[in-house]
Amino acid sequence: MSQKNYERIWQTVLAIPAGRVATYGQIADLAGLPGRARLVGKALGYAPTNMAVPWFRVLRSDGKIAFPPGSEHAVKQIGRLQEENVAILKHRVHLKTFQWQPDLSELMFKLRY
DNA sequence: ACCTTGACATTGG
């Protein structure tokens, strides 16, 4: 287990502000792991609950919820997003409106890159 | 070392 990569991913996701969302690929890039979007999903699955990583703010490249419609995970995710006023329509978030546009220098500082 | 598995992404129809 490459705990190191997971940590970077968790830290990056922790930087997503409430009310905004990011895609798996975007997180991979920001975490310095280009081309490893799938690793992001895996890392979120292993995220320690005590660390409160906002996994629900991460979506597919087209804005869709990654879990199957109606599944327990999907329902919870949609609920969490709606609590922060992120609109969901047809299992999808309009990225043009809600996608996080990180301040790169600030992020670099936080992640120590 | 080989094979399988994904909370993915991109492209083409």
Place this chain on the structure above:
DNA sequence: GCCAATGCCAAGG
């Protein structure tokens, strides 16, 4: 926009 085919690559068996 939907679906299928491809490409991708770390983890775990």
